[in-house]
Amino acid sequence: MHGTNFHLNGFDNTKDDPSLEGPMEKASGEMNDLFQVYPLVEEIAPGVSLFGDGHLFVFNPDRPPFWIPVTLKELPEMTLSYYTIFKSKEMGQILLDELKKEISELTEEELNAPASQGDEKHFVLNANGQRQGLQIMRFNPEYWDRSLPPSAIQFMTLWDPQMKQAEMDEYIKNNGHPHYGQQIINALKMETLARLIIRKK
Secondary structure, three states: OOOOEOOOOOOOOOOOOHHHHHHHHHHHHHHHOEEEEOOEEEEEEOOEEEEHHHEEEEEOOOOOOOEEEOEOOHHHHHHHHHHHHHHHHHOOHHHHHHHHHHHHOOOHHHHOOEOEEOOOOOOOOOEEOOOOOOEEEEEOHHHOOOOOOOOOOOEEEEEOOOOOHHHHHHHHHHHOOOOHHHHHHHHOOHHHHHHHOOOOO
16 A cells, blocks of 8 residues: 555454453554555546555546545544553553543544544644545445455556656666666556456456
8 A cells, every 4th residue: 555554553462361352453453444645646547546655556447436534533433442452552541541632622523524644733643634644544345346256356556666767867877777666667558557457247
């Protein structure tokens, strides 16, 4: 993905109470399903979109959106659930109380808005409903065509270094060989990439 997904600890069978495995895995799984999305740079072709930092996505444009927004209301609920379970090893009671205080300060308008990462006032929740910062998303289960076999590729990500010719020349000068990743991207016919995953029935 974008390399901006959440990385929160789950159940540790060497340390944690076995009776908490289910709740811990559920709470950490919900949080780690979230990720921050770079802005859309260009829709290159149907089913091929370039997002910030060179993230190239190939998808089936005839399916529902492959990711969906997370509202700010969802994030406090998941965060509070996670840190309530993990408070003994992830954060102290003081920070847990601070999280509850931050949640109580959010307006109804903010809570119903799409969540974005970062907030100057709320350092524990660290999210806002004012569209400031990268938007927080999760994958949409409805995107996947479950009539296809499990081996079917339905989504691809590639990295486009977005190097200009002058940068490529400088790279060769400094490294003695071309930037192979950029060479691969340059050789691809972008308008045909989506054909690799769209199957006619």
